[in-house]
Amino acid sequence: MITWSIAIACIIILFIWLDFWLGSKYFKKNAPVFSYETNLSDMELITEGKDFFDLLFNDLNKAKKSIRICFFIVGNDAISQEFFRILQDKAQSGIPVYLLMDWMGSLKVKRKYIQRLKKCGVKVKRGNKPMLPFLFYRLNRRNHRKIAIIDGQISYLGGFNVGKEYLGADPKLGHWKDYHIRLPHPSLAITMEKIFSYDWRREGQGLTNNYYTNTSDRNCALTITEAGQLELNIIEWINHATDSIMIGSPYFIPTKRVFSSLLAALERGVELTILVPKKADHPFVKAAALPFFKKILKHGGSVYYYNNGFYHTKVILIDHNWCDIGTANFDQRSFLYNQEINLIVNNKNLIRPIKHAISKDLSDSFLLTEQAIKQMPITIKINRVLSRLLRPFL
Template structure:
């Protein structure tokens, strides 16, 4: 009995510590975070939807670099694709190209000290973002740098959903083929991606860097109107709400995880009730436990209100996009979940070009053809184990 009381007391203390750690850490994070967004920029954008196609182009651009390569990734895995990636970076560093690699400490946990030493010995500058640290251990373990951007010679930029790992080139049998959306960007807006990378680099690296002129070459304006919005600590929620409010006819959301905040979900329901059609595209197969179960509560309500929910069946759907009428297209690193909304560092591109938006509409139309329409009857079939998982998923949904 005494042992049980001691154990219970310890459990209570641990829960109190976790709650205080998280709340105080979040409060501090909010205090030091400010909103950043660009004005309307003009560049040239193209999109990749398949990993093998993307990585052929990406690695080719890396190999062509002459001055500097600046890369920020959430996940770099210690597998065949990761090793090929590291080999290119080491080769470029050895011939005098400045190579800076910033990777998330937990997202890239499979990278060992040996690989880091080899990179550094070759001249690659390596830093880890978002280390778990005191005084808020639990909170800092939750806040990840989920941005995925690369800038080559200050002239070519990449951003989107792809990380570095073999599953992204269809070498994971469970999740193949992998479906994602990745932008390649040229023109004046590459300067902002460069600025954002350097801000993150200087926050986490002991080897600070100045804004050297060569990092920001004079770049031509392109034809596609767009802007960038890096977010963290809850800033994304307001942006998504503003997007939803702009909808007059239709909202299309593509996301691997649909776990909206209460405020965003209220706005979605309000849009549906004023006559806006809502289409949601999500995976049929989950890549993490409980993420699907956490979405079912919201999907039932959307289906009841007449929304359409499609589950992608031709592999795993990891893309992140929102289309508002024919006015705005959002492509970026943020998922439609509470982790991206409130915890992660993200960066999204908001595109206002009618031709590009129509192109994205056709991409999504193709993905819908590879999907199964979910019905309310499917979700309401009696399933005790699913109900248990749903209950637990709702309790911890803030961390999914």
């Protein structure tokens, strides 16, 4: 009986491994190659949930031609209902409204709410539904893009989703700090409409590879990544740093290749600063980061714990004048599986508000030390061991 149990377990493990391996190959082969460059003259950084929802809902209410919106997480609470109500009202007024939600991230959205949206004329889809082939790979793949495009004129991208926790209403997490950007830029809005349309189409018509790159000399680049593309981008950015690297993320679980690049940067004298939340919204993520932090501290880098609520930003600042901001966390899920969208900005004036926000967040943080890691409770140390096995899935 034990022999049969072991044999069955081995077969299941082999099946899951093959599913991941073949799924990874398939999605890498079919991943879109996309980078759009333009000259950006203005962007608005949003760091508080109330400001985000006030601005977004105001723009949605003013929409005259079209609304295309995608969120990873949509909750089941008052702010989510207000969001749905606005979309329903705009659809009933005759405006084309498209809502795309990740299947896993929108599990809290009840079927009756989706039916009500559709009845009012809102086109609704849930992306990344689990299916064959590559079931287990798909279960770990998320549409993590959080974008909104209104009238082909205004667009949003960043870290906020739709739910009360983003207003700081979760008592466990408290104040919610995030970075989202509002872009009053028609060229970028039209480009983001193309990205949205790509995600929308493939939920019903399969994959396509019809996107392009633009390599002219511009001050910003909009990139979409999935299936391992972001890992390559991150390594390239780190390798080009000559003075400093600042990484802000709710999670710090890099791949071996990315972490090796960070250690190499420290070896060549680049100043490395990591900012993560002291509080964790998942059981193992804090423990999973500690082995990396221990090595970073040993090599002369700095690690800060944000201590004014929950820190959910996704930002990388290179050499104080080049910035990546968007939807991707600094973890293996974003690097290897998720569908992400990021804006790379190479303009000192445009990134000045981001640098100011980072400085403010660092002032609300404290330095992590090697001694503090040694003195962490036994539960964290146990989770650290377990998290080694779970790193790709955290």
